[in-house]
Amino acid sequence: MSDSTTVGDRSGVNRCGTDAGYHRHRRHGETPCLACRGAHSTATRNRRRAARVADIGRMVNVPAQILTRLYLNSTVDTQEATEEVLGTDFMAELVDEFDRRTA
Numbered sequence: 001m002s003d004s005t006t007v008g009d010r011s012g013v014n015r016c017g018t019d020a021g022y023h024r025h026r027r028h029g030e031t032p033c034l035a036c037r038g039a040h041s042t043a044t045r046n047r048r049r050a051a052r053v054a055d056i057g058r059m060v061n062v063p064a065q066i067l068t069r070l071y072l073n074s075t076v077d078t079q080e081a082t083e084e085v086l087g088t089d090f091m092a093e094l095v096d097e098f099d100r101r102t103a
């Protein structure tokens with residue numbers, strides 16, 4: 001039985017649907033399956049986000065209401081930088097909540 005017909009190995013370390021599974025496919029010259037491509041893309045996104053956060057340096061806790069107010073009153077460049085780190089969906093969620101509270 002070849003690896004291409006096996007869903008992961010017996011140890012479960014390189015099983016399909018994981019980043020390790022994606023790299024197993026690549027090592028064996030295979031086209032990664034959909035589950036592995038999804039896991040790889042999520043892992044890559046998370047690594048990039050972690051790298052961006054590491055570049056920024058020290059983290060602080062800020063009340064969501066204050067962060068949102070600062071975000072809404074900042075330049076477009078600063079808003080985009082904020083979205084890059086915290087995510088567009090997350091910032092949209094904060095703005096919606098801010099709008100509901102201040103309506």
Ligand SMILES: [Zn+2]
Nearest residue numbers: 016021033036
């Ligand atoms: Zn796979």
